[in-house]
Amino acid sequence: MIKHFSESNATQGISVYIHLPFCESLCTFCACHKRITKRHDVELPYIQAVLKEWELYRRLLAELPVIRELHLGGGTPTFFSPQHLQLLLEDIFATARVVPDAESSFEGHPNSTTQEHLEVLYNLGFRRVSFGLQDYDPKVQKAIHRLQPFERVAAATDQARSAGYKSVSHDLVFGLPFQTWESMQQTIAQTIQLKPDRIAFYSYAHVPWIKGVGQRGVKDEDLPAPALKRQLYEEGKKCWSCRVMWK
């Protein structure tokens, strides 16, 4: 790592990924590294631990890190208060150089992303946000334990745009329990209505023997059969073509 750092820091800069692992509730399809808790007193100790780790790296590195890309992922980064995110980032920025056109992005849960989150992160240089919406069908949302109405995603998208974000991404998942051809078309139609700048369309990986907690509650018979899953994928690809039309 140190060798690669010295080779690229001065010429290309570095990319920093910060994992913020807490979520208030478990989405049953999830394959991320996360901890489920409603206790927000975990925020500060976690941030202090990340800053301690950053300091260890800093001591090993001969030069001031030049940050070209920064991403906050999770878990749910917006589980953390805007003030705690600010504390984390300001401490990191105080011991690095952030290039003026750095690409900074974060994953925002539509249910927990507030105007204040968007503004605080915008003021720290963030211009990209991705919202995990997965699927709008209430039956699918109930099965994956992720209840977030279309109106909430629309409001979060509008707030991000008003705050000045230049890229708002929507993440969808195909292959989830109870998805049908019709429900996927409906989710796509609603996605098109909000005109995200980018769409990520992921395949649900059903691996309950690896991601036991949560996925074990998903019954095989509730999942779309392989032929239908393929159809859902094809339908999603069309969504991308629509996106080209609205630019």
Ligand code: SF4
């Ligand atoms: S999908 Fe996101 S919000 Fe849901 S449990 Fe996984 S990391 Fe947390």
